[in-house]
Amino acid sequence: MRYLPKSPSERQEMLAAIGAKSAEELFASIPPQFRLKELLALPGPFSEQEIIDFFSARADENSRGYTSFLGAGVYNHLRSVVTDAIIQRGEFLTSYTPYQAEISQGTLQAIFEFQTLMCQLTGQEVANASMWDGSTALTEAVLMADRISGRRRVVVAKSVHPEYRQVLATYSRNLDIEIVEVGWTLSGQIDLDALRGLVHNDTSCVVAQSPNFFGIIEPIATISEIAHTKEALSVVAITEAVSLGAVTPPAEADIVAMECQSFGMPPSYGGPYAGVIATRDKFVRQMPGRLAGQASDAEGRRGFCLTLATREQHIRREKATSNICTNQALCALAATVHLCLLGKEGLKEMAAQNLAKARFAAAELTKIPGVKLAFSGPTFNEFVIELPRSVKIVNQSLKREKIIGPLAIGTWYPELSKRGLVCVTETITRAEIERFAAALGRALAEPL
Amino acid sequence: MKTEEADTTRKIVSDLKPNASGHADHNEGLIFEKSAPGKRGFELPPLDVPVVDVPKALGAEFARDAVEGFPEVSEIEVIRHFTRLSTWNYAIDLGMYPLGSCTMKYNPRVNEFVARLAGIATEHPYQPIELSQGCLKILEVLQDCLLKITGMDAVTLQPSAGAQGELTGLLLIRAYLESKGNPRKKVLIPDSAHGTNPATAVIAGYEVENIRSDAQGQIDIEQLKRIVNEDVAGLMVTNPSTLGVFEQRIAEAAKILHDAGALLYMDGANMNALAGVARPGDFGVDVMHLNLHKTFSTPHGGGGPGAGPVVVKKILEPFLPAPVLGRKPEGSLFLDFNRPNSIGRVRAFVGNFGVLVRALAYTLAYGPGIRQATEDAVVNANYIRKKLEGVFDLPYSSPSMHEVVFSDAKQKKNGINTMDIAKRLIDYGFHPYTTAFPLIVPGALMIEPTESESKEECDLFIAAMRAIAEEAAENPELVKTAPHSTRVGRLDEVGAARKPILRWKP
Numbered sequence: 001m002r003y004l005p006k007s008p009s010e011r012q013e014m015l016a017a018i019g020a021k022s023a024e025e026l027f028a029s030i031p032p033q034f035r036l037k038e039l040l041a042l043p044g045p046f047s048e049q050e051i052i053d054f055f056s057a058r059a060d061e062n063s064r065g066y067t068s069f070l071g072a073g074v075y076n077h078l079r080s081v082v083t084d085a086i087i088q089r090g091e092f093l094t095s096y097t098p099y100q101a102e103i104s105q106g107t108l109q110a111i112f113e114f115q116t117l118m119c120q121l122t123g124q125e126v127a128n129a130s131m132w133d134g135s136t137a138l139t140e141a142v143l144m145a146d147r148i149s150g151r152r153r154v155v156v157a158k159s160v161h162p163e164y165r166q167v168l169a170t171y172s173r174n175l176d177i178e179i180v181e182v183g184w185t186l187s188g189q190i191d192l193d194a195l196r197g198l199v200h201n202d203t204s205c206v207v208a209q210s211p212n213f214f215g216i217i218e219p220i221a222t223i224s225e226i227a228h229t230k231e232a233l234s235v236v237a238i239t240e241a242v243s244l245g246a247v248t249p250p251a252e253a254d255i256v257a258m259e260c261q262s263f264g265m266p267p268s269y270g271g272p273y274a275g276v277i278a279t280r281d282k283f284v285r286q287m288p289g290r291l292a293g294q295a296s297d298a299e300g301r302r303g304f305c306l307t308l309a310t311r312e313q314h315i316r317r318e319k320a321t322s323n324i325c326t327n328q329a330l331c332a333l334a335a336t337v338h339l340c341l342l343g344k345e346g347l348k349e350m351a352a353q354n355l356a357k358a359r360f361a362a363a364e365l366t367k368i369p370g371v372k373l374a375f376s377g378p379t380f381n382e383f384v385i386e387l388p389r390s391v392k393i394v395n396q397s398l399k400r401e402k403i404i405g406p407l408a409i410g411t412w413y414p415e416l417s418k419r420g421l422v423c424v425t426e427t428i429t430r431a432e433i434e435r436f437a438a439a440l441g442r443a444l445a446e447p448l
Numbered sequence: 449m450k451t452e453e454a455d456t457t458r459k460i461v462s463d464l465k466p467n468a469s470g471h472a473d474h475n476e477g478l479i480f481e482k483s484a485p486g487k488r489g490f491e492l493p494p495l496d497v498p499v500v501d502v503p504k505a506l507g508a509e510f511a512r513d514a515v516e517g518f519p520e521v522s523e524i525e526v527i528r529h530f531t532r533l534s535t536w537n538y539a540i541d542l543g544m545y546p547l548g549s550c551t552m553k554y555n556p557r558v559n560e561f562v563a564r565l566a567g568i569a570t571e572h573p574y575q576p577i578e579l580s581q582g583c584l585k586i587l588e589v590l591q592d593c594l595l596k597i598t599g600m601d602a603v604t605l606q607p608s609a610g611a612q613g614e615l616t617g618l619l620l621i622r623a624y625l626e627s628k629g630n631p632r633k634k635v636l637i638p639d640s641a642h643g644t645n646p647a648t649a650v651i652a653g654y655e656v657e658n659i660r661s662d663a664q665g666q667i668d669i670e671q672l673k674r675i676v677n678e679d680v681a682g683l684m685v686t687n688p689s690t691l692g693v694f695e696q697r698i699a700e701a702a703k704i705l706h707d708a709g710a711l712l713y714m715d716g717a718n719m720n721a722l723a724g725v726a727r728p729g730d731f732g733v734d735v736m737h738l739n740l741h742k743t744f745s746t747p748h749g750g751g752g753p754g755a756g757p758v759v760v761k762k763i764l765e766p767f768l769p770a771p772v773l774g775r776k777p778e779g780s781l782f783l784d785f786n787r788p789n790s791i792g793r794v795r796a797f798v799g800n801f802g803v804l805v806r807a808l809a810y811t812l813a814y815g816p817g818i819r820q821a822t823e824d825a826v827v828n829a830n831y832i833r834k835k836l837e838g839v840f841d842l843p844y845s846s847p848s849m850h851e852v853v854f855s856d857a858k859q860k861k862n863g864i865n866t867m868d869i870a871k872r873l874i875d876y877g878f879h880p881y882t883t884a885f886p887l888i889v890p891g892a893l894m895i896e897p898t899e900s901e902s903k904e905e906c907d908l909f910i911a912a913m914r915a916i917a918e919e920a921a922e923n924p925e926l927v928k929t930a931p932h933s934t935r936v937g938r939l940d941e942v943g944a945a946r947k948p949i950l951r952w953k954p
Binding site for chain 1: 495497513542556564570612622651748755903939
């Protein structure tokens with residue numbers, strides 16, 4: 001077997017040195033009735049080429065050749081080939097968590113740079129590296145807010161990604177956390193009046209997402225102010241991180257939970273991505289996840305090491321701030337390389353292109369009779385359209401034209417049937433937008 | 449390497465005049481320190497729709513100018529920066545990485561290749577199910593493989609990593625017990641367990657009761673009998689244990705728990721000692737997680753990503769996180785969200801799909817031959833044990849499987865502890881083993897070679913360890929001040945935690 005570096009005679013030599021006649025002997029500590037007598041009936045063994053053929057055949061059964069207007073927490077953005085070249089270097093790819101600082105300085109310095117970039121983007125003072133994804137980052141942010149506030153009641157905007165809210169519900173169920181939901185107004189933004197009525201002295205935090213699940217930018221400053229009047233924390237989720245190249249950062253928030261997938265990670269059918277939590281310095285000891293800090297050696301050379309580990313499970317066990325151990329380090333590295341390539345101007349330009357393309361698409365689509373924008377609030381690269389018929393039926397027609405159309409959000413919001421979420425990033429061309437609009441027009445003209 | 453040589457290496461670098469500091473890779477700064485206005489490393493295709501004025505489009509309240517302090521560097525500078533950083537890392541690709549419990553085995557490159565294929569990496573989790581059949585087929589084949597390897601009945605691939613697998617498993621136990629009328633209060637955890645076990649139990653809403661290992665480092669069955677009662681939801685046990693030893697009375701433990709209505713959770717971190725040899729489903733385990741980044745070779749990537757699938761017995765299937773994979777009567781695959789008894793989601797989307805792809809590629813490469821990988825891992829650990837026994841103290845003499853745990857008791861006499869030995873190992877060209885874990889062994893040296901090491905590499909490692917043992921006796925100062933060959937020496941971690949600097953500032 002090509003991955004195993006021993007010849008048959010070397011195996012025998014090693015067994016002889018051990019004093020065993022066969023490898024089977026080394027398993028004698030397993031009670032005999034539990035030892036398998038036969039090899040497992042697994043598919044394989046496959047050569048490298050057969051493995052490539054198997055996965056290529058699976059790729060052919062997917063959506064190649066279609067133009068997609070899906071977003072909703074997973075975004076298709078341009079990625080430089082440089083990012084992949086760097087993260088495939090064995091020194092990054094095949095190293096472990098940098099507990100041994102002296103021979104992990106590469107990973108540690110890159111983490112330190114990631115933390116800095118995340119602070120700059122979010123307007124926060126400290127960021128970890130990393131959480132499993134945006135949804136678990138948000139859940140951990142809420143648990144963190146509960147620890148800081150000593151309260152157990154959480155007010156969550158219904159316009160937060162439905163799957164993020166489901167994850168929060170799973171974690172909260174056994175932790176005595178009460179979740180109260182708050183709706184939206186005609187703008188698609190959080191209902192501020194309702195929010196004022198729901199935030200009390202026992203509220204741990206207010207959770208909003210911006211841009212929210214409907215693509216609408218939330219008034220984070222006002223939301224945070226409302227939370228702060230009752231000494232509750234303001235927690236902000238961000239699923240589309242590229243928005244931070246154009247939209248005001250949530251600096252007024254106390255904790256930001258962000259999904260970094262947009263920074264150099266392919267959609268990959270749901271993962272792996274990288275979540276991150278950013279917060280204020282004063283809350284750092286309540287933060288989950290790993291942190292790299294600057295340090296120096298005996299000769300005064302600058303280096304980096306994992307720090308404040310007394311928050312973590314391997315030291316604190318049941319008193320840890322989280323159970324997270326393995327995180328998404330390589331994905332965080334991808335985000336770091338990607339952002340360094342884009343740089344100040346590149347990120348700004350990418351964000352501006354998203355805004356321009358989405359605005360152009362919205363204008364084109366709403367020219368179609370019966371199609372209108374569902375909400376009036378400000379949007380970045382996603383918007384909800386209201387159709388005169390079921391989104392699912394329309395999507396069947398679009399599929400025939402090799403277009404993956406709007407996401408039917410009625411799946412999660414029964415009151416929003418006939419509404420579809422459209423995402424347009426810089427990867428979509430004007431011609432594709434026009435083709436989409438034309439196809440949608442035809443689809444809606446079809447007899448029902 | 450002798451110290452004089454090591455010192456010379458470092459001296460050459462530090463003796464250069466500051467205004468001509470030699471090859472930059474010895475003192476590569478932060479990317480922010482290389483930034484200059486107007487440079488960039490990526491260009492977008494020109495905009496083909498009308499330009500939108502951002503402040504006008506969003507309103508002054510929501511519009512932002514460029515991100516303050518963001519780096520401005522060219523492509524070649526990014527390449528050099530991260531390539532230089534990479535050279536400061538140790539990696540499996542460079543040599544043996546014997547971190548016990550972490551299973552640092554070879555990460556096959558074809559896995560990386562297939563995970564990046566167009567039609568795999570490009571797929572969106574919300575695209576129509578009929579355009580996702582390839583992705584779902586990958587999940588189905590992987591599920592089948594994991595069930596065969598573990599001898600369990602049902603599986604979820606959703607959990608992001610081992611710790612989330614643990615949480616999922618405990619939530620399944622909780623949901624099952626609730627369906628029987630009482631979720632119970634406590635989870636039992638041996639003192640040899642990974643820190644994630646107790647941290648997870650708390651998030652699942654359970655109290656932790658730590659149980660002591662017996663004189664052989666195994667589950668103390670008599671103690672278990674005494675403490676299992678109607679308050680106990682389950683026992684979390686790692687098998688083989690963190691000593692690298694098979695829990696011989698595991699089936700008995702399962703029976704004690706089952707008789708009391710409690711369940712047995714197995715931490716599958718060490719499944720690489722069992723794959724193809726024994727199946728947890730056969731010895732009484734009700735639920736376990738697998739670390740695909742350990743047993744199934746997906747790269748650790750400096751800390752992640754991983755994936756932590758959970759396999760269960762039939763009784764727990766109704767409670768699995770939604771969605772689960774289903775097959776329609778006409779043959780197509782779908783995601784089944786209609787799961788009224790589900791514990792809910794533990795993360796967004798189907799899981800770390802790209803990691804699942806890599807794990808399947810690994811499994812397909814071996815097929816039934818996965819047993820050979822397990823055997824080689826166990827041969828390597830026992831070979832190292834044999835050759836180092838007597839040189840280092842072996843606190844538990846029970847037979848080792850995939851890893852061996854020594855202690856620093858012999859070297860302690862000269863004031864040398866496990867961390868010192870670990871740091872000196874760096875000078876010999878190896879990554880350290882796991883230090884100071886498991887907690888039941890004071891001053892532990894936890895060594896896991898994996899199947900990926902040749903006899904030659906094992907022999908080099910053994911020679912290095914023996915040499916360090918000699919140095920510890922003859923020249924302890926040399927060991928205590930190691931490493932001597934790295935870019936930085938031991939860092940002041942206490943100082944770093946006291947006044948944390950966690951980001952660059954201009």
